[in-house]
Amino acid sequence: MKLVTILIPAYNEEAVLNPCYQRTVQVLRSLTGYYFELLFVNDGSQDDTLTIIRSLRRLDPRVAFVNLSRNFGKEIAMIAGLDYAQGDAVILMDADLQDPPELIPELLKYWEQGYDDVYARRRSRNGESWLKKVTSARFYRLLQKTTRIPLQADTGDFRLLDRRAVQAVRRLRETQRYTKGMFSWIGFNKKEILFDREPRAAGSSKWHYPKLINLAIEGITSFTVAPLRLSSIAGSFVSLFAFLYMLFIIVRTLLFGNRVGGYASLMAVILFLGGIQLLSIGLIGEYLGRVFNETKHRPLYFVDEFNGEKVEASTPRQETIRRETS
Ligand code: UDP
Ligand code: MG
Numbered sequence: 001m002k003l004v005t006i007l008i009p010a011y012n013e014e015a016v017l018n019p020c021y022q023r024t025v026q027v028l029r030s031l032t033g034y035y036f037e038l039l040f041v042n043d044g045s046q047d048d049t050l051t052i053i054r055s056l057r058r059l060d061p062r063v064a065f066v067n068l069s070r071n072f073g074k075e076i077a078m079i080a081g082l083d084y085a086q087g088d089a090v091i092l093m094d095a096d097l098q099d100p101p102e103l104i105p106e107l108l109k110y111w112e113q114g115y116d117d118v119y120a121r122r123r124s125r126n127g128e129s130w131l132k133k134v135t136s137a138r139f140y141r142l143l144q145k146t147t148r149i150p151l152q153a154d155t156g157d158f159r160l161l162d163r164r165a166v167q168a169v170r171r172l173r174e175t176q177r178y179t180k181g182m183f184s185w186i187g188f189n190k191k192e193i194l195f196d197r198e199p200r201a202a203g204s205s206k207w208h209y210p211k212l213i214n215l216a217i218e219g220i221t222s223f224t225v226a227p228l229r230l231s232s233i234a235g236s237f238v239s240l241f242a243f244l245y246m247l248f249i250i251v252r253t254l255l256f257g258n259r260v261g262g263y264a265s266l267m268a269v270i271l272f273l274g275g276i277q278l279l280s281i282g283l284i285g286e287y288l289g290r291v292f293n294e295t296k297h298r299p300l301y302f303v304d305e306f307n308g309e310k311v312e313a314s315t316p317r318q319e320t321i322r323r324e325t326s
Contacts, residue, residue, distance in 0.1 A: 098197055
């Protein structure tokens with residue numbers, strides 16, 4: 001029988017943990033063909049979250065937990081959970097019941113059909129402000145424009161990942177994590193299902209606007225070097241224009257003279273230096289972009305199949321061969 005891990009990051013969720021556990025277990029009762037592991041990641045909560053998780057584990061051996069040393073934020077809590085998850089598949093779910101556990105059977109159904117990443121897309125967002133909906137739609141569109149990788153709009157972290165996809169995400173060890181972008185980046189066979197996002201069951205959202213803006217900037221800057229490219233393109237344009245204008249002033253002064261003494265030479269120096277500076281900043285930006293991408297130490301690719309056989313994402317091919325032959 002296959003083992004499925006349900007991964008739930010929790011930060012100050014004492015108000016919802018018990019209802020979350022009850023509702024999830026209710027759903028799991030109908031799924032007899034699987035073993036389940038409910039893996040909670042306590043992300044340095046200051047309330048009774050950890051105590052509740054401990055008592056759940058005493059009652060139910062399927063409950064496991066990772067207790068982080070302090071609050072690291074949801075992105076890190078998720079990779080910690082993925083590192084500790086033992087399942088053949090991992091379902092990522094919020095603790096606040098905004099991601100309905102009733103969807104688990106459907107996620108599993110598509111997993112059985114061979115999909116590696118079954119993600120739940122929000123058909124509607126109840127209980128979210130008009131402003132949040134508009135800004136988030138804008139953000140996704142902007143981010144998609146900067147990259148060739150197809151991004152999933154209106155999709156959170158609620159999804160089922162096959163072991164291979166989990167292994168793939170585990171190999172992305174960058175510290176500034178934008179996990180949603182990573183799910184897109186790793187590729188593999190994706191399947192979308194739709195759901196209605198409910199308002200939070202209890203407790204309060206840990207996301208307020210400053211934090212959301214941070215996540216958005218994180219998203220753009222950790223996902224693409226497009227802003228750097230933009231500045232080097234703008235720099236080239238401006239410096240080209242400055243150079244042409246400098247030539248124009250020099251020629252005009254030579255032909256017609258200029259009553260303001262020193263104007264032409266001053267202008268020429270300013271434009272020339274300004275242009276050179278912009279160009280070199282752009283140039284530095286280009287190299288910085290490369291350094292940035294290299295320091296992520298990402299694997300170059302993941303393979304879906306080799307000669308028709310599904311390939312694990314944990315180690316590159318040559319290492320597998322070496323291990324097999326030694
Ligand atoms: N969360 C976390 N660490 C944090 C903030 C949030 O583990 O620093 C968890 C939180 O407990 C919840 C999930 O991430 O399970 C989503 O958080 P929240 O509901 O506050 O975000 P929203 O649904 O409002 O986007
Ligand atoms: Mg929530």
